[in-house]
């Protein structure tokens with residue numbers, strides 16, 4: 001399978017062997033894990049012993065991250081994994097007071113911009129506006145720096161998108177004829193030189209903006225320069241890259257769910273928050289929380305995970321056991337597990353209140369963070385370091401939407417980088 005959206009295998013086997021991607025990796029054989037039982041179990045056994053598993057059998061050129069292997073590419077047993085992950089936990093906790101106010105400021109402006117675009121042209125592209133808002137929000141909230149007041153100006157999202165494309169080229173499907181895509185995109189590692197000057201501009205911004213985090217890095221035994229490149233990678237690739245997929249996906253699923261769900265969300269959100277957006281108020285919004293989990297279940301923003309088996313073990317699927325040998329590269333495509341009809345009723349449908357009340361017991365099968373939703377990232381696992389932050393910002397997007405509007409309409413297309421969503425109306429809140 002060379003595309004980023006694999007098809008289920010023939011013969012009902014949920015543990016087939018396959019190749020990925022076609023020509024750009026030296027040992028393309030991988031074992032795919034396709035049902036919920038297999039995937040949740042195996043995530044605990046997976047390790048990264050070589051650097052290439054973050055992006056599957058393909059490893060982008062190291063010079064695209066200035067020669068440092070950043071946290072995402074490190075196995076938990078490598079000496080730098082724990083200190084680098086600690087540094088990110090420090091960053092997230094030391095900046096937590098800024099997250100809600102900076103989100104409201106930045107995404108408040110985004111919605112004002114979208115409203116005026118709809119008034120002028122009848123529709124507004126969510127993705128483009130979201131890219132700009134996400135980058136500005138991440139820099140303002142996590143670094144305390146406004147890119148618009150730096151040399152970067154509004155170029156950040158463009159520079160990052162190009163840099164990410166060069167790293168992920170062999171894994172993307174752009175919709176060109178498949179022979180052409182295999183030849184041009186999947187067969188070669190795109191040279192990092194294509195984006196060197198863009199990367200240098202981003203690195204300069206991070207070097208100038210990360211002072212207090214760099215002091216903490218030194219305390220943890222990480223050089224300031226290594227910390228700069230890790231912060232850049234996390235904020236630009238993990239966080240910005242994640243929000244680039246997650247937010248349009250969320251708007252798409254909530255948008256498609258229609259006015260009835262919108263009305264219930266607006267009522268819950270406006271009633272519970274009493275005009276203020278706080279973590280505590282958001283905890284008291286079961287439907288809003290469920291809608292966010294459901295969007296992440298039905299379309300996990302980062303669907304592919306890879307890892308090499310640390311030791312021999314047996315993967316239990318719903319129906320059988322399969323022996324996996326130490327050293328085999330395993331590959332999980334989350335939607336096969338998170339839309340497994342034996343775990344989730346009406347698995348292909350977006351059911352907004354799926355995780356309300358009793359439904360919470362299903363959260364252990366929600367895997368977007370590279371682990372069950374009921375578990376937490378630690379320095380000894382590979383679960384997303386930003387798991388809580390991601391949930392918080394996704395919840396805030398829904399809250400911000402329904403504090404402002406009773407309902408909205410969308411047009412959806414698809415592109416190589418996820419859903420393309422255009423807003424065609426935003427109906428102002430009547431509460």
Ligand code: HEM
Pocket residue numbers: 053054071072073074085088234235238239240241242243246301302304305306368369370381382383384385386387389390
């Ligand atoms: C916005 C949506 C996000 C999604 C969907 C997401 C998803 C993921 C996934 C699936 C992984 C595992 C990748 C793998 O190893 O195969 C991961 C790892 C990671 N994520 Fe996130 N992430 C998001 C945002 C963030 C944010 C905001 C941060 C930090 C500010 C972050 C930091 C990390 C780090 C550092 C790792 C590597 C963890 C380790 O190696 O132990 N992510 N993320």
